[in-house]
Amino acid sequence: MDELISELSLEEKVSLLGGQDFWSLPEIARIGLRSLVMSDGPVGVRGTGWAPEDPSVALPSPTALAATWDPELVERAGRLLGQESRRKGVHLLLAPTVNLHRTPLNGRHFECFSEDPLLTGEIAAAFVTGVQALGVGTTVKHLVGNDFETERMTVDVRISERALREVYLPPFERVVRAGGWGVMSAYNGVNGSPMSSHAELQQRVLKDEWGFDGIVVSDWRAARDTVGAALGGLDIAMPAMQNPWGEALVEAVRAGLVPEEEIDAKVRRVLRLAARVGALGPPPSGEWPELDGSAVAHEVAARSFVLVRNEDFTLPLEPAALTRVAVIGALALDARVLGGGSATVTPPHVISPLEGIGRSLSGVDVAYATGADPRPFLPPARGPEWTGLRVDLAGKYDFAVGEAALRWIGDLPGRLDPADVDGLTIAGTFTPAVDGEHVFAVSGFGTFVLTVGEREVYRGALHVEGTERGELLLSPREHRAAVTLAAGVPVEVILTQIIPAGMAHTVSTTLGHRPPGPDAAEMITEAAALAAGSDVAIVVVGTTEQVESEGFDRTSLALPGTQDELVRRVAAANPRTVVVVNAGAPVLLPWADDVAAVVLTWFPGQEAGAALADVLLGVLEPGGRLPTTWPRRAEDCPVLDVTPQGGVVSYDEGVFVGYRAWQRASREPHYAFGHGLGYTTWSYEALRVVDGTAEITVTNTGAREGREVIQVYVRPAAPDDERPAEWLAGFATVTAHPDESVTARVDLPERTFQTWADGGWHTVAGDYEIVAAHALDDPRLVVSLTVGA
Numbered sequence: 001m002d003e004l005i006s007e008l009s010l011e012e013k014v015s016l017l018g019g020q021d022f023w024s025l026p027e028i029a030r031i032g033l034r035s036l037v038m039s040d041g042p043v044g045v046r047g048t049g050w051a052p053e054d055p056s057v058a059l060p061s062p063t064a065l066a067a068t069w070d071p072e073l074v075e076r077a078g079r080l081l082g083q084e085s086r087r088k089g090v091h092l093l094l095a096p097t098v099n100l101h102r103t104p105l106n107g108r109h110f111e112c113f114s115e116d117p118l119l120t121g122e123i124a125a126a127f128v129t130g131v132q133a134l135g136v137g138t139t140v141k142h143l144v145g146n147d148f149e150t151e152r153m154t155v156d157v158r159i160s161e162r163a164l165r166e167v168y169l170p171p172f173e174r175v176v177r178a179g180g181w182g183v184m185s186a187y188n189g190v191n192g193s194p195m196s197s198h199a200e201l202q203q204r205v206l207k208d209e210w211g212f213d214g215i216v217v218s219d220w221r222a223a224r225d226t227v228g229a230a231l232g233g234l235d236i237a238m239p240a241m242q243n244p245w246g247e248a249l250v251e252a253v254r255a256g257l258v259p260e261e262e263i264d265a266k267v268r269r270v271l272r273l274a275a276r277v278g279a280l281g282p283p284p285s286g287e288w289p290e291l292d293g294s295a296v297a298h299e300v301a302a303r304s305f306v307l308v309r310n311e312d313f314t315l316p317l318e319p320a321a322l323t324r325v326a327v328i329g330a331l332a333l334d335a336r337v338l339g340g341g342s343a344t345v346t347p348p349h350v351i352s353p354l355e356g357i358g359r360s361l362s363g364v365d366v367a368y369a370t371g372a373d374p375r376p377f378l379p380p381a382r383g384p385e386w387t388g389l390r391v392d393l394a395g396k397y398d399f400a401v402g403e404a405a406l407r408w409i410g411d412l413p414g415r416l417d418p419a420d421v422d423g424l425t426i427a428g429t430f431t432p433a434v435d436g437e438h439v440f441a442v443s444g445f446g447t448f449v450l451t452v453g454e455r456e457v458y459r460g461a462l463h464v465e466g467t468e469r470g471e472l473l474l475s476p477r478e479h480r481a482a483v484t485l486a487a488g489v490p491v492e493v494i495l496t497q498i499i500p501a502g503m504a505h506t507v508s509t510t511l512g513h514r515p516p517g518p519d520a521a522e523m524i525t526e527a528a529a530l531a532a533g534s535d536v537a538i539v540v541v542g543t544t545e546q547v548e549s550e551g552f553d554r555t556s557l558a559l560p561g562t563q564d565e566l567v568r569r570v571a572a573a574n575p576r577t578v579v580v581v582n583a584g585a586p587v588l589l590p591w592a593d594d595v596a597a598v599v600l601t602w603f604p605g606q607e608a609g610a611a612l613a614d615v616l617l618g619v620l621e622p623g624g625r626l627p628t629t630w631p632r633r634a635e636d637c638p639v640l641d642v643t644p645q646g647g648v649v650s651y652d653e654g655v656f657v658g659y660r661a662w663q664r665a666s667r668e669p670h671y672a673f674g675h676g677l678g679y680t681t682w683s684y685e686a687l688r689v690v691d692g693t694a695e696i697t698v699t700n701t702g703a704r705e706g707r708e709v710i711q712v713y714v715r716p717a718a719p720d721d722e723r724p725a726e727w728l729a730g731f732a733t734v735t736a737h738p739d740e741s742v743t744a745r746v747d748l749p750e751r752t753f754q755t756w757a758d759g760g761w762h763t764v765a766g767d768y769e770i771v772a773a774h775a776l777d778d779p780r781l782v783v784s785l786t787v788g789a
């Protein structure tokens with residue numbers, strides 16, 4: 001490698017440390033180095049464009065992966081993403097996200113695994129192992145303290161050294177131990193230094209102490225300081241735009257501000273990564289069995305669903321006993337299957353809850369009512385009333401679309417040069433099914449003209465002067481226009497967008513439509529009437545992209561719109577009401593104790609409805625357990641606020657995050673960490689600790705095969721104020737037939753009993769209780785253990 005480096009000029013070396021565009025590093029053919037391509041992200045592999053012509057398998061959101069508590073399954077999910085990366089020519093996947101669920105208001109909560117560092121680390125390590133098994137790199141992100149979004153580019157997060165070491169860094173450390181090839185540094189600062197220049201954490205801890213030999217890449221546009229970042233342990237600054245390196249770094253080296261050896265060390269890491277992922281030398285070889293993306297997405301989804309309430313065994317439903325099933329909620333028709341922001345991909349298809357349930361219940365009357373629609377923006381034009389929906393890019397490339405929504409950053413459809421594209425058109429023929437006032441909507445940014453038939457119904461600009469395009473992507477606006485149309489009479493609908501010169505690499509445009517229909521109160525009444533006449537009512541409620549997404553934090557944990565009232569009215573009309581929660585993060589469920597069953601489904605990925613039908617009908621067990629504490633009321637959350645004060649957020653709670661904080665505050669959550677019901681019952685028979693390993697024997701005492709997540713917690717026998725009352729030490733999943741007993745083993749490594757003090761790890765000697773539990777609030781067996789110094 002050093003020989004290759006010695007063949008490169010300083011300019012060439014520096015060119016390898018910065019993006020040549022949004023997503024890739026330059027090639028240097030002379031030394032056999034091909035361009036190294038990166039892509040988001042955690043639920044699927046977008047590739048260098050977001051074009052609808054090149055869809056990506058969409059897995060359930062990362063919190064759902066963690067809710068499986070199943071590293072073996074998550075590794076398989078990782079392999080699938082490795083396979084997708086190879087298919088799309090991607091060498092480095094910008095995932096997984098291991099920031100913690102410190103507060104449920106975090107806009108990217110859905111993209112993080114858990115509130116617990118051990119569970120987060122185990123799931124992340126499995127994910128990384130899976131992706132990298134196919135010779136594709138990963139970047140565990142965002143190092144560190146990016147646990148909320150408000151002022152994320154500039155905020156300084158104050159975290160004590162102990163909390164960093166015991167809570168926020170362990171997931172990164174675990175991934176490094178598992179052999180991760182990349183780390184992404186965060187936008188925010190920590191304890192006074194921007195993370196992309198943080199020599200203490202990136203160089204001393206990550207590289208020197210943990211022995212990390214991969215690359216540290218900046219978050220996109222996070223690196224802003226030429227010399228600081230170069231000396232601060234960063235290896236690659238992304239993307240090309242607003243990059244502080246390039247020419248400026250060459251000059252800094254020439255001026256003696258950055259030693260050339262520092263550049264060589266970074267280039268060595270880049271070349272090592274390139275060799276690992278097949279961008280230098282021979283491509284990675286190996287036999288990888290082809291995974292079926294839909295099958296993996298389906299399995300992960302069902303395993304991640306958490307059944308938090310199931311009165312009188314309402315679930316699973318018995319199809320033979322059903323005549324009429326009511327499916328209710330806008331999200332039942334148009335589920336939110338993935339979270340917003342950089343984690344977004346375009347799936348090849350989405351199976352909605354209504355479709356999934358309908359398909360699985362042939363012979364049963366499955367009837368639908370909207371009930372409530374929480375989406376503040378109109379859904380994209382699609383469906384049988386629309387024909388010939390097409391997109392035309394400046395007369396240079398056109399393609400058909402299934403729905404009138406476009407979104408990309410980077411490569412354009414047809415690989416057009418952004419410089420050649422000064423506008424686009426979305427057009428189709430709309431033949432209304434009903435007479436009346438149809439509402440059309442334009443959302444996105446730029447200047448638009450919308451015509452319906454002969455009429456121009458909107459002409460204007462939908463952006464605020466001075467806002468950066470990247471930020472606009474995360475906070476789009478919408479304009480609506482109502483047009484009275486006659487049923488059966490087709491009209492041409494044309495949306496034209498004018499794109500300023502050179503800006504066509506970032507597009508997010510939707511032509512929305514809503515037919516005439518009942519108002520909010522009438523919709524609820526209709527849904528309640530439908531529920532009253534059905535054997536069972538399945539109501540799907542959840543969040544929207546406008547309340548839960550990257551780029552901003554939530555301001556409320558309540559379900560948006562009239563969904564709470566809808567559930568109350570439906571439950572009053574039918575005692576057999578099953579509520580399906582389609583949200584990436586905790587939401588308040590004020591009616592939960594009054595409905596028959598509640599299933600949390602996160603953002604369930606492309607197979608959403610199929611997995612849901614299987615779980616509701618008992619084909620599969622809802623396998624999930626809560627990876628995060630679920631509050632009853634926002635004000636109960638021990639850590640909630642995400643608003644910086646003078647540019648600073650202080651993690652004053654120290655190591656007391658998640659259930660550790662709930663226990664310290666003696667507060668009862670709605671659903672405890674680890675909670676989740678299956679379709680069978682378990683008896684915990686025996687627990688012993690042998691040579692640092694807990695052995696737990698459980699018996700399936702129910703009537704069907706099942707899967708149990710055995711959780712092992714540790715409690716100091718003599719609690720003190722310094723340490724949490726208990727913490728997760730490990731877990732194992734087992735499956736067993738009725739009456740079958742199985743024994744699981746959970747290692748209790750030294751770190752279980754250690755705290756960080758005075759710059760090092762110290763074992764806290766003394767007596768502990770080792771607890772085998774179904775959930776944090778459902779301990780089953782306890783043994784004592786004395787730990788020596």
Ligand code: BGC
Nearest residue numbers: 040041094141142219220342
């Ligand atoms: C996000 C990263 C992402 C990057 C590239 C940033 O805004 O924070 O997680 O990988 O964009 O899309």
